[in-house]
Amino acid sequence: MDEFVVYAVFGADGAPRKIGNICKPGKNSIPVKAGIEQIVIFTSGRWDKCSSVTLELMDENDVLILVGKLTQFSKCISWELWEDGVWSNGATLTIQFEPVKSESDPALIIAQNEYTPDCNTAALGPQMGTGRKKRSREEEDDVEEETKGRENMCPNTSEKTTPQRRGRNSVRTGQTRLFPQKEEQATTRTTQNARAKGKQIKTPAQTNGPSGRWGQTLCPIDPQTAILIGGQGARMQFCKDPIWKLCTEDLSWVPAETLAEGPTPEARIGHTATYDPESKRIFVFGGSKHKKWFNDVHILDTQSWRWTMVEAQGKVPPLAYHSCTLFRGELFVFGGVFPCPHPEPDGCSDSLYIFNPEMAIWYQPIVNGNKPAPRSGHSACVMQGKIFIFGGWDTPVCFNDMFQLDLCLMEFSAVQTRGSSPSPRSWHGCAGLSDSHFLVHGGYNGNDALNDSYIFNTDTSCWTSLTLPRITSVPRAGHSIITMATACTKGSSAEQQEFSETSPQTLLIFGGGDNEGSFFSDLVTVPVNELCE
Numbered sequence: 001m002d003e004f005v006v007y008a009v010f011g012a013d014g015a016p017r018k019i020g021n022i023c024k025p026g027k028n029s030i031p032v033k034a035g036i037e038q039i040v041i042f043t044s045g046r047w048d049k050c051s052s053v054t055l056e057l058m059d060e061n062d063v064l065i066l067v068g069k070l071t072q073f074s075k076c077i078s079w080e081l082w083e084d085g086v087w088s089n090g091a092t093l094t095i096q097f098e099p100v101k102s103e104s105d106p107a108l109i110i111a112q113n114e115y116t117p118d119c120n121t122a123a124l125g126p127q128m129g130t131g132r133k134k135r136s137r138e139e140e141d142d143v144e145e146e147t148k149g150r151e152n153m154c155p156n157t158s159e160k161t162t163p164q165r166r167g168r169n170s171v172r173t174g175q176t177r178l179f180p181q182k183e184e185q186a187t188t189r190t191t192q193n194a195r196a197k198g199k200q201i202k203t204p205a206q207t208n209g210p211s212g213r214w215g216q217t218l219c220p221i222d223p224q225t226a227i228l229i230g231g232q233g234a235r236m237q238f239c240k241d242p243i244w245k246l247c248t249e250d251l252s253w254v255p256a257e258t259l260a261e262g263p264t265p266e267a268r269i270g271h272t273a274t275y276d277p278e279s280k281r282i283f284v285f286g287g288s289k290h291k292k293w294f295n296d297v298h299i300l301d302t303q304s305w306r307w308t309m310v311e312a313q314g315k316v317p318p319l320a321y322h323s324c325t326l327f328r329g330e331l332f333v334f335g336g337v338f339p340c341p342h343p344e345p346d347g348c349s350d351s352l353y354i355f356n357p358e359m360a361i362w363y364q365p366i367v368n369g370n371k372p373a374p375r376s377g378h379s380a381c382v383m384q385g386k387i388f389i390f391g392g393w394d395t396p397v398c399f400n401d402m403f404q405l406d407l408c409l410m411e412f413s414a415v416q417t418r419g420s421s422p423s424p425r426s427w428h429g430c431a432g433l434s435d436s437h438f439l440v441h442g443g444y445n446g447n448d449a450l451n452d453s454y455i456f457n458t459d460t461s462c463w464t465s466l467t468l469p470r471i472t473s474v475p476r477a478g479h480s481i482i483t484m485a486t487a488c489t490k491g492s493s494a495e496q497q498e499f500s501e502t503s504p505q506t507l508l509i510f511g512g513g514d515n516e517g518s519f520f521s522d523l524v525t526v527p528v529n530e531l532c533e
Contacts (some may be wrong), residue, residue, distance in 0.1 A: 004045035004051055006070070006095055020095050022050050032057070032091040039066075039079045039093070047072035054096045059270060060089040061333040064318060066449050067339055117279065139337055157208050192342075209253035210244045212519030214267035214478030217280055221302045223503070224248050225483040227256065230268050231511065233519045238289060246483055248506070251523060262307035267299040269434030274331055275302075276357070282332055282356065286319045291341035293318035299356065314362030316353045321427070323380035323388050329405050332356040333386060334405075337376040348374035348394040352405075369412035373404040377426030381438050381456050382407075388415070390440060390456075391425050397423035398446050402456075419463035422454045429481030431507060433528050439466070442476040442512065449475035449515040469525055471509060479512025479520070483528060507531060 004022040009015070019041075020028035032039070041055055057066035057079060068077040216231030216239075228244040243264065245256040258262060265271075271287025271294070282300040289294075295318040297310040322336025333353045340347060350371055355362050376397070378392025387405040391398070398421055402415040421430075426445025433455065441453045451474060453466040458474060466472075485503040506530035513519045 004043065004050050006041065008042075008093065009040040010038075012038055019093065021045075022097055022099065027096045029092055032093050034090045036042070036091075037080065039092075040066075041070070041074065041078075041455055042076040043070055048101055050097055051100045052098045054098065055094065057068070057091055057093050059091045061315070063315075063476060064293075064339060066093065066268060066291075067293075071254060077369070078113070081302050082315070091111065131439045155208055189478040194303045209523075210511070210521055211239055211241055211326040212511065212513075212521040213239050214519060216478075216511060217271060217273035217284075218246070218480035218482050218508070218510050220482050221275050221280070221282065221483050226482060226484065226508070227273070227282060227300070227302075227314075228253075228510070229265070229273050229282075230271055230287065238269065242267050246508075246510075246523075248508075254426040260300060260305040260307050263298075263309055264307055265296075265309075265363065266292075266294075268294060270337075272322065272324035272333075274324050274326050276326055276329065278329060279357070283324075283355070283358075285324055285331065285333065285355070286322055286336065288318075288320040288339070292412070295319065299357075310357075310360050312355065312360050312362055315357070317349070319349060319376075321376035323378055323389065324351070325380050325382045327385075327387070329357065331357070332380075332405075332407075332437040333390065334380060334387070334389060335372070335375050335378055335429075347377045348392075365410055367410050367412060370403070372401070372415050373411045373511075374398060375426075377428075377444075379430030379440065381430055381432050383432060383438065385438065386458075388438070388458065390455070391422070391428060391443065393424075393426040393446070398426060400424040402471050415461055417456070417461050421463045422452065423450070424448055427477040429476070429479050429509065429512075431481040431483050433483065433507075433531060437532065438483065439507070441471060441481060441509070441532065442479060444477035444515065449477040449513065450473040453481055466531065468526065468531065471507075471524055474520070475514045476509070476512035476520065477515065480510045482508050484508060503527065 005018055006020045007016040008019050008030075009108055010017065010064030019030050022045075039057070043053065053070040053073070055066075055068055055070065055077065056064060057247060059065055066077075066079045070077060078288060084385055104123050119323055127211075137267060147508045210228055210231075211225055211233050213231030214234040217229045218226050219229065220226040224247060226246040226248065230242050231239045233239050237388075241255060241257070243255070243257040244254075245254045245259070247254065265284050268287035268289045274283045274286050275281070276283065280302050282302065284298040286295060286301070299308050299310060300306075301308070316333070318339050319333070319336030323334050325332045331354065333355065334349075334351075336349050337347055338349060352365060352367055353362055354365055372389055374394045376394065377394030378389055380387050380389045385407050387407065389405070391400055393399065402417050403412055404411050404415050421444060422443075425445050428450070429441045430438060432438045437455055437457055437460045439453060443450050451472045453468065455464045455466055456462070457464070483505045485505060507526045507528055509523070509524040510527075511520050
């Protein structure tokens, strides 16, 4: 039993099948026949010569179905049909051994920490280049709930020093996570710091509204209603109350998971939710949940209140922290981070995908011009027939550059901005204030959550720094920002309210985290005219 071997069991009645051993390093691939509904991969033997085993399951079209890593602390991974669907013409299972080189081997150190997809620390200086940058990311195993969920986090150093680009084989040290609660000592320290600052540590136990979270979406569907979907909260747990309805008349919350019929989307983070006012439907795309990454499209019909999952044609990779904007009835998805390992050479995408709901098909348009560098955690908004893309990150760099995509010419170009521009950031909030102005608020720069705000004028390409204590008092990242019409009351009855395109607008900010262990569930409202003044 000293020989280190990896076995797989295909199907409930299958016998263990040897698929590789440490004596044959490198990649080992075996075909998997169609119709298999369950796969279990496990190891046997001593781990003294192997630090970890990376595995990935690809369907006949080379679409990633399962990715994971076996370590001496998690020696088994399973896949089941109802989690990810099934292939029609067979699949391929590939494993790769990572032998132990020495006691200080970085792979062994990471394996002992049950590592998951990660990114390096982000650089603090502005980055305007378009070259690709490599990222080191690993996938986590499905372990105890206390250790889940790091693939969605961007680590920061324990001491706030200027991040530097690492060599390919250099060792990472002193890393923690965004919104860290990894150890009891760290949790205690976080609580003490928060109390010293007069903050309240948010937990999922809430009765009058959504639990504290970050990475959710808040999507307005009419002047009085917005829908909250997904998110992740304390202890890196995905929220057990994933869907809420916000009534803006009295700023009240209503649990909405059971209001709609049909299959509700699986809990996730880093997804997008886009509302089409013509069809009155919300389109939810992508995101991730621990070791699972999504490229599915779920539709919520807000008239019939029914969920459906689209069986779309065409190809789009699993993505999280991408942007999604609506133009002339189609969804424009740009950027995002891939699951790891992934056939793409880099961790982030610089591709543009378009989803046509009427034909239920994905396609890639031909685009020209100066395309943005690969990135995720950026913002995008449509104004004057253009998509404006700001910020984001691709390890080890954070961006504060601006690009625009002319939707008539399908041409990218860099925007030469003026004024006091925001510092590099990702996971910030962005919302349109008028036909020519949008707001950027908060975010994460690789070390800290931010609390500053800026308004960009698309006519003059000028940034303006905004000072408004109501929205800048608390640092936030991974929060939601939307604008909604405010009702105009007519007559003496408060029930006589009307909404129109010219109605006053209100900015709403919900949730997010401060990178010190706090997850927010508060709702901040500000009249848009105050921001513009």
